[in-house]
Amino acid sequence: MKKTSKFILEALLVVIAILFLSPIYIMIVNSFKTRSELYENALALPSSFSFEYYAQAMQKMNFLTAFGNSLFVTLISLLFIVVLASMTAWMLVRSNNRLSQIIFMVLVSTMLIPFQTLMMPLMQVMGWIGNTLHIPMLNTHGGLIFMNVGFHASMAVFLYHGFIKSVPIALEEAATLDGCTKFGVFWRIVFPMLKTITITVAILDVIMMWNDYLLPSLTLSDKGLRTIPLSTFYFFGEFTIVWNLAMAGLVLSIIPVVIFYFIAQKHIIKGVAEGAVK
């Protein structure tokens, strides 16, 4: 009795998993088919595996450039977020005065503001900075990175803040007595202890920034600057009807994510769970 119920559950799980994966299967098999083959049977395996459409999609999406752009923007943004947010959060926790509390409150409460509420005035501000201060914020990777840092600052500070509160202060005091500056104390002693929460912050931010479409679409207009979601969007605008080519393009844009997932799977699942619970 017990065994049969376990078997039924097991079978159920397998069936659900297959259903869950079917879109991925459909995407992959159709990326190899010719057009007539695709319309004949959208579910069957392709008769031959040629990478013709991949080569075409790669070229039309400017895939390597887009990949490089995405990687650059995501990693540099992340670097700034981790460095600046951890420093800020540490200061806020260690000098726990009225000002720190207010800053923390403001940061946390702005997490509720949807992007749509900020996008238009943000573009005005960025345009203004470009026109009057002559720092090009629009249509540059630097500007996009700047905005990424601003948008992801509050959540990163929030996560670091919660973590640092549980880090014992004794070590820091000892180092201060030994003549370490605040800068030295933070980078030599505190930051290495923040490793687990840094991984959580990194994973959450990488997922969000890598997949972000709306912000880059508003800021970047040059073809050569496009990130992967942007080039996918424009690619689709031109080739929606050519589904086999489109599927090859989609598989390409998913590959980096899947590789990232299988390398860092444990950290990702843990990071996502922790980030949400806090």
Next chain:
Amino acid sequence: MNASKNRAWYALFTLPLLTIFSIVVLIPFAIGIYYSFISWDGIPANPKVFVGFDNYVHIFQDERFMKSAWLTIKFTFLALIIVNVMGLALSLLVTSKLRTSNIARTLFFMPNLIGGLILGYIWKFIFTDVFKYVGENTGMGGVFFNWLLNPDYALYAIAVVFAWQMAGYTMIIYIAGIQGIPDDMMEAAKVDGANAWHRLTKIIFPLLMPSFTICLFLTLSGAFKIFDVNLSLTGGGPINSTEMFAMNIFNEIFGYSRYGIGQAKAIVFFVIVAVVTLVQVYITKKREVQM
């Protein structure tokens, strides 16, 4: 001397981030409130005319906006139920010590890493061509037809994609909650003669309340703010029947160049998101039990 030195360190550590944050979030938010009271078409040379609350009055008479608000509520409700029922069911399945548990968990979470835009495109193909194909070849044309051409089904289609994306995410959070329930508590209940259903409703559910709080919050705000999937899957169509809140705001500002009205909508959007999520967190937090 020491105090001013400390203040300098404080500034050095916090100001870089706070400056960027202010320029990107706080200032645009403040300017955004101002923009919601003016009439402007977005062209710098054209005048910005102060119109008071006219924009706010206008948007509540805007039928398309009200329709999209209603649509968003309908969608959010639908998504909330599907995503959480699925996430909870998956988490219970995966934690019942089956041989395939680990791999299944990995697979269920994967769609969450793929961006909404790309997910929408994958499913666009499935709903248009694969569904049609299956319908024609199995005789189940009543279920399998092009969902994206029918206003009602197009909304369900977005809900399906959203569920595919979010179910694994909520599953991870429910798993963390389930694993936090002590084994001996379950054993004790078993010894006392509680059946599976009782264990589920009398022990697991009450102890999972913190997980419910988080998952409901995440799905609620995610569904309410949905944009990417909406854009790539239906583009708001057919004939604006699936244009949701976020997309309506986007179109108003960047499509029709009515910056003032669009921004007023954006402010209303913010207020609704804030109120709904805070109320939800307040209600579910109150029902959490201490172990």
